[in-house]
Amino acid sequence: xxEIKMPKFGLTMESGFIEKWFKKEGDMVKEGDPLLEVSSExxxxxxxxxxxxxxxxxxxxxxxxxxxGTVIALIGEEGEKIKEYQVxxxxxxxxxxxEKEEISSIKITSPDTDRERRIKASPLARKIAQEKKxxxxxxxxxxxxxxxxxxxxxxxxxxxxxxxxxxxxxLSGLRRTIMERLSKSFHEAITLTNVTEVxxxxxxxxxxxQKVSITSxxxxxxxxxxxxxxxxxxxxDTEKKEYILFKNIxxxxxxxxxxxxxxxxxxxxxxxxxKTINEQLKELVNKSRSGAISERDIKDSTFTITNLxxxxxxxxxxxxxPPEVAILGxxxxxxxxxxxxxxxxxxxxxAYLSLSYDHRVIxxxxxxxxxxxxxxxxxxxxxx
Amino acid sequence: xxEITFAEALGExxxxxxxxxxxxxxxxxxxxxxxxxxxxxxxxxxxxxxRIFDTPISEEVIYGSxxxxxxxxxxxxxxxxxxxxxxxGIQSITLQIEKIRYMTGGQGKLHLLLRGPDGISNSAxxxxxxxxxxxxxxxxxxxxxxxxxxxxxxxxxxxxxQEDDPVICFEHxxxxxxxxxxxxxxxxxxxxxxxxxxxxxxxxxxxxxRMVHESLKAAEELKKEGISAEIIDxxxxxxxxxxxxxxxxxxxxxxxxxxxxxKRAGWGAEIASVVQEEAFDYLDAPIIRVxxxxxxxxxxxxxxxxxxxxxxxxxxxxxxxxx
Numbered sequence: 001x002x003e004i005k006m007p008k009f010g011l012t013m014e015s016g017f018i019e020k021w022f023k024k025e026g027d028m029v030k031e032g033d034p035l036l037e038v039s040s041e042x043x044x045x046x047x048x049x050x051x052x053x054x055x056x057x058x059x060x061x062x063x064x065x066x067x068x069g070t071v072i073a074l075i076g077e078e079g080e081k082i083k084e085y086q087v088x089x090x091x092x093x094x095x096x097x098x099e100k101e102e103i104s105s106i107k108i109t110s111p112d113t114d115r116e117r118r119i120k121a122s123p124l125a126r127k128i129a130q131e132k133k134x135x136x137x138x139x140x141x142x143x144x145x146x147x148x149x150x151x152x153x154x155x156x157x158x159x160x161x162x163x164x165x166x167x168x169x170x171l172s173g174l175r176r177t178i179m180e181r182l183s184k185s186f187h188e189a190i191t192l193t194n195v196t197e198v199x200x201x202x203x204x205x206x207x208x209x210q211k212v213s214i215t216s217x218x219x220x221x222x223x224x225x226x227x228x229x230x231x232x233x234x235x236x237d238t239e240k241k242e243y244i245l246f247k248n249i250x251x252x253x254x255x256x257x258x259x260x261x262x263x264x265x266x267x268x269x270x271x272x273x274x275k276t277i278n279e280q281l282k283e284l285v286n287k288s289r290s291g292a293i294s295e296r297d298i299k300d301s302t303f304t305i306t307n308l309x310x311x312x313x314x315x316x317x318x319x320x321x322p323p324e325v326a327i328l329g330x331x332x333x334x335x336x337x338x339x340x341x342x343x344x345x346x347x348x349x350x351a352y353l354s355l356s357y358d359h360r361v362i363x364x365x366x367x368x369x370x371x372x373x374x375x376x377x378x379x380x381x382x383x384x
Numbered sequence: 385x386x387e388i389t390f391a392e393a394l395g396e397x398x399x400x401x402x403x404x405x406x407x408x409x410x411x412x413x414x415x416x417x418x419x420x421x422x423x424x425x426x427x428x429x430x431x432x433x434x435r436i437f438d439t440p441i442s443e444e445v446i447y448g449s450x451x452x453x454x455x456x457x458x459x460x461x462x463x464x465x466x467x468x469x470x471x472x473g474i475q476s477i478t479l480q481i482e483k484i485r486y487m488t489g490g491q492g493k494l495h496l497l498l499r500g501p502d503g504i505s506n507s508a509x510x511x512x513x514x515x516x517x518x519x520x521x522x523x524x525x526x527x528x529x530x531x532x533x534x535x536x537x538x539x540x541x542x543x544x545x546q547e548d549d550p551v552i553c554f555e556h557x558x559x560x561x562x563x564x565x566x567x568x569x570x571x572x573x574x575x576x577x578x579x580x581x582x583x584x585x586x587x588x589x590x591x592x593x594r595m596v597h598e599s600l601k602a603a604e605e606l607k608k609e610g611i612s613a614e615i616i617d618x619x620x621x622x623x624x625x626x627x628x629x630x631x632x633x634x635x636x637x638x639x640x641x642x643x644x645x646x647k648r649a650g651w652g653a654e655i656a657s658v659v660q661e662e663a664f665d666y667l668d669a670p671i672i673r674v675x676x677x678x679x680x681x682x683x684x685x686x687x688x689x690x691x692x693x694x695x696x697x698x699x700x701x702x703x704x705x706x707x
Binding site: 122143 | 664665
């Protein structure tokens with residue numbers, strides 16, 4: 001009688017889900033025949049029968065989650081009695097038992113079963129594996145003819161122990177919010193990104209003169225563009241299929257903090273002077289980084305800008321901040337040769353703007369118009 | 385400590401015991417007048433003329449008369465001239481000398497030492513180059529001594545001359561002129577105690593006689609490659625020191641047995657077998673034997689080199705074991 005056990009596909013696999021049995025009880029199986037299909041969190045694999053015989057008993061049926069190492073079926077000779085197998089029909093309970101118990105339930109490879117599986121291992125390797133309760137089938141041998149030797153077991157153990165040294169962090173509330181919102185955005189919206197290169201020379205000059213950040217200048221310009229192109233200052237409610245256009249322009253600014261991404265909001269940005277935007281932005285970013293940010297500071301944004309220009313990113317494809325319908329990404333400002341109208345080459349400070357938008361409500365031409373306006377206002381800035 | 389040759393150490397051992405024990409006398413071919421064909425008895429020339437004498441070339445008579453002398457309470461030391469010739473008188477040894485203690489129910493002691501040269505020399509060819517210690521390890525009833533250094537030959541021969549059982553000692557021809565430290569004080573070496581000639585962690589080499597020196601040379605070469613070999617000189621094959629060998633294998637997990645005698649059914653197979661029986665779970669690779677190719681020794685020097693194992697063969701075996 002041969003016990004078919006839930007296999008372990010990877011080091012971290014704790015349990016497998018039986019997708020499908022290819023054979024019925026009583027069927028003849030040959031060694032190497034596909035027996036069942038098992039999926040883990042990561043992959044789905046066909047499991048081949050390690051032996052030939054009659055599939056005497058399927059202990060766990062399809063669509064059940066079974067702990068690794070649990071006997072799931074029995075193969076033997078026709079008429080072989082299987083009474084002594086008191087089947088544990090508690091897969092749920094067995095899942096999630098401690099790792100140690102789980103490993104100890106894996107049958108230690110004896111020379112007999114190894115012969116069937118043709119695992120070559122030195123006597124010493126077998127002994128260590130037995131002491132450490134390791135399944136040799138998961139260990140790669142580096143000796144002659146792939147023989148598993150002591151060093152292979154020790155390498156495997158040191159790898160496994162390194163894995164135990166990993167810190168497992170439960171996602172914080174903030175990170176979980178980011179995760180949930182981004183995956184929602186990614187899976188629901190049909191996001192497209194348009195990119196254009198813009199001359200920042202003048203804007204940079206002004207920001208220097210007025211001692212405000214480039215981002216503040218961009219927010220000022222963005223607020224004007226959003227006022228003109230109202231369809232970008234909006235939310236889209238996927239469930240209700242409602243497209244909500246806002247009168248207030250509340251711009252979210254993606255800020256990098258120790259705890260991760262925070263998006264503080266500058267409210268009614270179209271009504272604020274450049275200096276005010278600059279002050280508010282500074283305050284919000286400081287609050288975000290110190291952790292003093294309030295709930296009100298991060299809600300009600302109608303459009304988001306994300307600026308990676310101060311870091312080494314030239315352009316990128318931002319993901320929507322749902323339920324918003326568009327997001328503007330700003331890349332690094334870099335001096336570049338620029339061909340002027342008169343075919344002369346000038347040194348200009350160039351950067352890419354990338355606009356990601358939800359194609360379900362905004363068309364590519366709208367996005368092009370948006371970027372065109374942004375570019376015009378940046379290249380010939382009027383920040384009064 | 386003073387250094388003397390292997391032959392001198394052997395001569396001292398016999399002389400010192402002869403002085404103590406009047407029952408000891410020694411005879412064989414070409415020893416009294418010539419001092420032994422390889423000079424083993426050079427230091428005994430002119431000593432005890434009535435107790436050291438030459439015999440005609442008749443192995444059957446030499447071994448048979450030794451048996452008779454031992455049975456009446458003497459302690460004969462017989463030189464067998466060349467180990468190869470032991471076969472010409474083999475029935476006296478395997479049928480009589482090795483059996484009498486058992487067949488008398490242990491009533492008779494058998495104070496008898498057979499000793500002489502074995503192994504290769506300069507093109508001595510098929511009938512004068514053999515190592516046949518395995519035969520005597522195989523047939524029960526005699527203790528087998530096979531030293532590798534002047535110190536060991538003196539200590540082991542002295543011990544053999546105090547034993548109640550027959551003993552056979554094989555002295556490699558190429559070792560007689562080797563010099564080594566030997567204390568002037570009286571000492572003996574117990575039979576069945578191996579010596580770890582060099583400690584190591586990666587592989588154990590079990591060996592005797594000339595191959596001890598080849599193995600040490602191999603270990604020295606391999607040290608440059610970061611391989612640490614432990615060399616064990618068994619010194620005696622009956623009894624042999626399984627405890628030392630097994631402890632070493634438990635440490636290194638790899639075993640080589642190296643001997644000059646033929647690889648096929650050589651005593652290395654016995655060591656390998658016992659180790660896998662008693663320390664199977666400690667082996668990380670197959671046990672590898674180093675021995676002579678399974679042919680009679682050729683006369684041509686280059687062919688003798690080809691057939692006979694040396695340090696290079698030990699290196700190859702170690703690398704094969706550790707690959």
